[in-house]
Amino acid sequence: MPISTDFKSRLYPIATQLVEHYGTPFHIYDEIGIRQTGEELKQAFSELDGFREYYAVKALPNPRILGMMAEMGFGFDCSSIAELILSRQVGARGEDIMFTSNNTNQKEFETALGEGGCILNLDDISLIDKVKNFPELVCFRYNPGPKRTGNVIIGNPVEAKYGVSHEQVVDAYRQAQKRGARRFGLHTMVASNELDYTYMVETARMVLDIVEMVSNELNIEFEFVNIGGGFGIPYHPDQKALDLEAMSAKIVDVFSAFKAKHGYAPKMYMESGRYMTGPHGCLLTTAINHKNIYRKYIGVDACMSSLMRPGMYDAYHHIDVIGKEDRAADQVYDIVGSLCENNDKFAVQRPLPKIAEGDILAIHDTGAHGHAMGFQYNARLRPQELLLRADGTVELIRRAEMLEDYLATLSFSDNRFKPQRG
Numbered sequence: 001m002p003i004s005t006d007f008k009s010r011l012y013p014i015a016t017q018l019v020e021h022y023g024t025p026f027h028i029y030d031e032i033g034i035r036q037t038g039e040e041l042k043q044a045f046s047e048l049d050g051f052r053e054y055y056a057v058k059a060l061p062n063p064r065i066l067g068m069m070a071e072m073g074f075g076f077d078c079s080s081i082a083e084l085i086l087s088r089q090v091g092a093r094g095e096d097i098m099f100t101s102n103n104t105n106q107k108e109f110e111t112a113l114g115e116g117g118c119i120l121n122l123d124d125i126s127l128i129d130k131v132k133n134f135p136e137l138v139c140f141r142y143n144p145g146p147k148r149t150g151n152v153i154i155g156n157p158v159e160a161k162y163g164v165s166h167e168q169v170v171d172a173y174r175q176a177q178k179r180g181a182r183r184f185g186l187h188t189m190v191a192s193n194e195l196d197y198t199y200m201v202e203t204a205r206m207v208l209d210i211v212e213m214v215s216n217e218l219n220i221e222f223e224f225v226n227i228g229g230g231f232g233i234p235y236h237p238d239q240k241a242l243d244l245e246a247m248s249a250k251i252v253d254v255f256s257a258f259k260a261k262h263g264y265a266p267k268m269y270m271e272s273g274r275y276m277t278g279p280h281g282c283l284l285t286t287a288i289n290h291k292n293i294y295r296k297y298i299g300v301d302a303c304m305s306s307l308m309r310p311g312m313y314d315a316y317h318h319i320d321v322i323g324k325e326d327r328a329a330d331q332v333y334d335i336v337g338s339l340c341e342n343n344d345k346f347a348v349q350r351p352l353p354k355i356a357e358g359d360i361l362a363i364h365d366t367g368a369h370g371h372a373m374g375f376q377y378n379a380r381l382r383p384q385e386l387l388l389r390a391d392g393t394v395e396l397i398r399r400a401e402m403l404e405d406y407l408a409t410l411s412f413s414d415n416r417f418k419p420q421r422g
């Protein structure tokens with residue numbers, strides 16, 4: 001089921017008022033839903049000592065949302081300087097932050113290790129020598145290559161740019177030891193939007209196998225493993241949700257077996273983005289045009305600048321016409337934005353009830369990789385973000401981008417250069 005019926009029952013009755021007050025388009029996030037999912041996740045893994053979720057900041061980098069994650073005791077998975085700054089602004093310090101960058105530059109290392117530091121998760125063996133002031137605690141991102149077929153979405157690990165290869169992994173820790181590392185973690189991320197829980201159980205087993213191998217070679221213990229993000233959500237009404245209980249029970253078994261064999265088990269971390277917030281956001285947009293040519297089109301006041309997953313990945317996002325949820329879906333529409341790109345469509349050949357201009361459409365499951373992926377092509381600007389709070393009030397948590405923001409980079413001091421001819 002895309003978005004919870006609870007979120008609908010909280011949002012749809014007030015949608016018209018919200019649209020009158022804030023105007024469309026906007027993303028709106030559901031505090032109650034996000035907190036419920038967070039508590040469910042903690043509960044599911046409560047048998048694993050030291051379990052921690054590191055929210056993937058890139059999924060929804062808004063300080064109000066990140067503040068909620070911090071309140072739930074979660075850390076943050078960052079991969080850029082801005083994400084580090086946002087996480088530190090909500091109080092994250094040191095091991096509250098996992099810095100999982102790739103193709104990293106010096107400035108990023110400096111920012112990551114400065115200001116209270118982080119858990120440094122290195123993406124490549126060649127980076128070991130590039131880190132100045134090598135930290136005591138280090139982690140590597142492991143890429144299993146041909147040892148694992150990727151899930152459907154992320155593809156084949158052999159073709160993925162991330163991580164150290166299987167052949168390099170022991171050497172990576174050996175070199176890190178030489179540079180002074182005394183505490184160790186292991187990370188991987190081999191799935192995206194995976195709904196089959198057994199794939200995640202295999203990932204837990206895989207990282208513990210690597211821990212065992214490296215430990216035996218180098219005589220070290222691992223403090224944690226991080227099984228990455230990639231926990232899926234059902235975007236389509238016919239899809240079934242990830243079975244969190246079955247998954248956690250099996251993963252707990254895998255850790256118990258490790259502990260029985262080795263006398264200890266590393267802590268388990270994960271870094272979900274989508275699973276935490278994806279279903280708890282909605283994009284509300286107003287139908288402003290309709291045209292009938294070879295197909296029927298409904299033009300709305302949002303476009304790919306608000307949500308590019310449909311255009312970029314052909315991703316399905318369920319759509320309700322608010323107030324018409326119970327009417328027959330007896331029309332077939334393409335729901336389109338105004339970008340001069342034909343993939344600027346939120347839905348293609350979608351059965352929906354008859355839409356009138358002025359109707360409000362709710363595009364589901366935009367709480368992760370929604371606003372965050374927005375862009376400015378065609379000078380179409382990014383929309384505002386709202387939070388539906390637990391007390392039923394609504395708060396603006398990001399204003400809409402304005403023309404002044406777009407034009408700001410065209411205001412700068414003169415800087416001309418004349419190359420020497422020689």
Ligand SMILES: *Cc1c(COP(=O)(O)O)cnc(C)c1O
Binds near residue numbers: 077192229
């Ligand atoms: C994108 C990303 C995540 C989050 O992925 P979701 O699909 O949102 O769970 C976690 N870890 C890393 C390293 C990522 O790049």
